[in-house]
Amino acid sequence: MIYLDHAATTRPESAVIEAMIPFLSENYMNPSAFYQPAVRTRMQVESARRNIAGFINAPYDSIIFTSGGTESDNWAIRMGAKICEDKGRHIITTKIEHPAVLNTVRYMEEQGYEVTYLDVDATGRIDLESLKSAIRQDTVLISIMHANNEIGTIQPIKEIGKIAHEQGILFHTDAVQTFGHLKIDVDEFGIDLLSASAHKLYGPKGIGLLYIRDRKKFAKLLFGGSQELGLRPGTENVADIMGFAKAVEIADKIMDSDIEAQNALRDELKSSILKEIPGAVINENEDNHLPGTLNVTFEGVSAETILIRLDMNGICASAGSACSAGALEPSHVLTAIGKSTDEASRTIRFSIGRENTKDDIVKTVKVLKTLFA
Amino acid sequence: MKKKVVVGMSGGVDSSVCAWLLKEQGYEVIGATMQIWQSDECKIEKEGSCCGISAVEDARRVAECLDIPYYVMNFRQEFRRDVIDRFTGSYLKGLTPNPCIACNRYVKWGAFLGRCSEIGADYLATGHYARVEQLPNGRYSVKRSVTAEKDQTYVLYNLTQEELAHTLMPVGEYTKPQIREFAEKLGLPVAHKKDSQDICFVEDGDYARFIKEETGSLGKSGVFKTTDGEVVGKHTGTVQYTIGQRKGLGVALGHPVYVTGIDVETGDVILGSNDDLFSDVVYATDINHMGEEHFDENKTYTAKVRYSQTSVPCHVKYVDDNTIKIEFESKVRAATPGQAAVIYDGEFIAGGGMIIRK
Numbered sequence: 001m002i003y004l005d006h007a008a009t010t011r012p013e014s015a016v017i018e019a020m021i022p023f024l025s026e027n028y029m030n031p032s033a034f035y036q037p038a039v040r041t042r043m044q045v046e047s048a049r050r051n052i053a054g055f056i057n058a059p060y061d062s063i064i065f066t067s068g069g070t071e072s073d074n075w076a077i078r079m080g081a082k083i084c085e086d087k088g089r090h091i092i093t094t095k096i097e098h099p100a101v102l103n104t105v106r107y108m109e110e111q112g113y114e115v116t117y118l119d120v121d122a123t124g125r126i127d128l129e130s131l132k133s134a135i136r137q138d139t140v141l142i143s144i145m146h147a148n149n150e151i152g153t154i155q156p157i158k159e160i161g162k163i164a165h166e167q168g169i170l171f172h173t174d175a176v177q178t179f180g181h182l183k184i185d186v187d188e189f190g191i192d193l194l195s196a197s198a199h200k201l202y203g204p205k206g207i208g209l210l211y212i213r214d215r216k217k218f219a220k221l222l223f224g225g226s227q228e229l230g231l232r233p234g235t236e237n238v239a240d241i242m243g244f245a246k247a248v249e250i251a252d253k254i255m256d257s258d259i260e261a262q263n264a265l266r267d268e269l270k271s272s273i274l275k276e277i278p279g280a281v282i283n284e285n286e287d288n289h290l291p292g293t294l295n296v297t298f299e300g301v302s303a304e305t306i307l308i309r310l311d312m313n314g315i316c317a318s319a320g321s322a323c324s325a326g327a328l329e330p331s332h333v334l335t336a337i338g339k340s341t342d343e344a345s346r347t348i349r350f351s352i353g354r355e356n357t358k359d360d361i362v363k364t365v366k367v368l369k370t371l372f373a
Numbered sequence: 374m375k376k377k378v379v380v381g382m383s384g385g386v387d388s389s390v391c392a393w394l395l396k397e398q399g400y401e402v403i404g405a406t407m408q409i410w411q412s413d414e415c416k417i418e419k420e421g422s423c424c425g426i427s428a429v430e431d432a433r434r435v436a437e438c439l440d441i442p443y444y445v446m447n448f449r450q451e452f453r454r455d456v457i458d459r460f461t462g463s464y465l466k467g468l469t470p471n472p473c474i475a476c477n478r479y480v481k482w483g484a485f486l487g488r489c490s491e492i493g494a495d496y497l498a499t500g501h502y503a504r505v506e507q508l509p510n511g512r513y514s515v516k517r518s519v520t521a522e523k524d525q526t527y528v529l530y531n532l533t534q535e536e537l538a539h540t541l542m543p544v545g546e547y548t549k550p551q552i553r554e555f556a557e558k559l560g561l562p563v564a565h566k567k568d569s570q571d572i573c574f575v576e577d578g579d580y581a582r583f584i585k586e587e588t589g590s591l592g593k594s595g596v597f598k599t600t601d602g603e604v605v606g607k608h609t610g611t612v613q614y615t616i617g618q619r620k621g622l623g624v625a626l627g628h629p630v631y632v633t634g635i636d637v638e639t640g641d642v643i644l645g646s647n648d649d650l651f652s653d654v655v656y657a658t659d660i661n662h663m664g665e666e667h668f669d670e671n672k673t674y675t676a677k678v679r680y681s682q683t684s685v686p687c688h689v690k691y692v693d694d695n696t697i698k699i700e701f702e703s704k705v706r707a708a709t710p711g712q713a714a715v716i717y718d719g720e721f722i723a724g725g726g727m728i729i730r731k
Binding site for chain 2: 326
């Protein structure tokens with residue numbers, strides 16, 4: 001199998017699984033319990049939190065574990081807007097957000113909020129001037145993703161953070177695609193709320209986090225016990241937290257070499273496709289893209305056909321998003337960068353990851369070539 | 374190398390057994406469900422429906438059970454354009470279309486077969502109660518299923534020679550009880566599922582409501598007239614009526630009356646007796662020749678003008694290259710513009726076309 005769908009999920013590192021196993025077996029304590037075995041577990045959970053916090057230059061008590069990116073996005077937007085409701089009910093986001101953000105802001109619209117959806121250019125970047133002019137007296141929240149999951153374009157996050165803070169507006173970023181892949185410094189970038197998910201960085205599924213700059217002013221989404229600094233109830237998902245922390249530790253160590261290696265493979269895939277497949281068009285921002293993500297519009301063959309033919313050859317890639325039944329749907333991201341529905345239905349995302357080799361790229365291009373021969 | 378076949382799986386018992394039969398016969402089988410419904414949240418979750426999330430889940434469980442690859446393929450756009458829009462458009466033109474025929478022609482053997490060959494499959498297979506065979510004259514034709522009451526050849530008359538050359542229908546060799554027995558023996562999770570029925574995309578069978586929702590129109594409003602021209606009532610739109618309809622007319626004349634004609638220009642709906650519905654001549658156009666390159670004007674065929682009828686002996690005359698006159702030896706009931714006239718030579722489809730008038 002050649003796995004080129006790392007933006008969907010990644011294979012957990014064996015060190016991650018090893019770090020989790022004790023907490024799925026002999027070390028099964030509830031970290032909130034009083035006796036010493038549980039206290040030891042609590043110490044390990046908090047040490048995991050501390051390490052993850054340090055990774056994005058955040059204080060330890062600003063990291064709240066959640067069930068994943070979707071919960072974090074929901075929470076950040078719903079409560080981020082709520083705590084500022086005295087100031088107003090206007091939210092700014094973009095047209096290319098993940099459904100976890102888009103559908104949450106749509107819910108907010110139903111609740112009486114107004115939402116501005118910023119356009120992006122053909123490379124998927126927002127225009128900072130448009131952001132500035134979208135800001136109103138009653139704007140309370142800006143939610144803009146760090147990098148896009150489909151086309152890999154990275155937003156000018158630092159500039160956005162600066163604009164938000166100058167206006168005293170909360171800034172949330174969905175960093176699910178970048179956490180563990182790119183350097184993030186919540187202070188330097190001016191981020192107030194950040195969503196991340198472990199399974200995109202070779203960690204386990206079902207665990208994520210919300211970074212909250214000022215947790216004392218924040219509000220709960222779920223009600224229950226006093227876990228997670230009183231902000232997110234439910235017995236801690238201890239094993240997954242351990243796995244998350246291990247994944248972050250590894251990412252921290254090898255991020256630079258990961259970036260370099262994946263950029264090289266991406267370049268290889270890009271140039272081979274452009275050379276070998278007539279009519280192929282790369283959808284990207286050349287200067288600001290995720291190291292491993294390559295989005296390609298092909299000519300004359302549907303994405304469904306391409307994906308099945310790749311699948312038959314043991315190659316995993318993806319296209320757009322799937323409906324609840326599993327059929328492929330035209331992507332709102334591609335529409336937002338100006339692709340027609342027809343072009344969108346011929347577009348594939350390859351996302352390269354840590355374990356890919358040059359040989360994987362060569363084989364993939366070879367299969368693609370047979371499709372367009 | 375094994376021949377590759379894509380089986381169109383609806384999640385029902387027939388297409389599930391179809392996949393198993395072909396696997397047994399040594400084909401490399403790939404399962405696929407056509408996603409045709411329009412909204413992400415499928416409204417049609419009733420039992421026996423052929424699309425929607427529960428249907429996909431059933432098909433996926435069967436694919437798991439048979440250990441075959443499985444895909445959900447998106448044909449929403451094609452289904453919208455070639456089935457739903459044609460359906461509503463035809464009704465507004467005073468026709469009574471058969472959407473299954475359109476779906477087979479344009480979506481299953483159009484877009485879906487195209488997708489199958491693109492992914493390198495040699496055949497498309499379906500769970501229809503019909504058989505595909507090559508005749509001594511070299512042409513392919515659809516042969517009636519071994520069970521007359523399940524026979525689905527009527528909705529398949531439009532398939533081209535090229536399409537038939539790449540089509541397998543193994544289920545037609547068996548009776549429904551045999552197919553259920555296979556499913557039970559294999560422990561397929563859908564062995565006891567009900568048969569699908571009616572128009573799959575009109576949830577409650579109320580196609581007039583559906584057309585109103587889709588197009589905003591029920592067709593021209595007008596009057597009910599007897600065959601003598603006497604006005605006997607009013608109605609709110611022609612699409613609510615079809616030839617042969619007796620129920621739901623809201624007209625009491627002291628004897629049973631049936632819709633015998635619809636004029637979409639004037640809005641007239643003509644009511645007559647049951648006898649008025651019978652005719653021994655039917656004209657059809659948009660002809661597909663299947664078992665024979667041309668109909669033999671001297672030969673006796675059989676034909677039927679409705680899915681559920683038995684076929685009646687007839688002769689076929691050409692009006693022009695693409696229009697035929699079918700002369701029945703005994704009268705047929707409720708030949709309806711928009712429905713198909715399907716002509717059989719023995720067990721095989723010789724060809725067919727869309728009825729334009731009596």
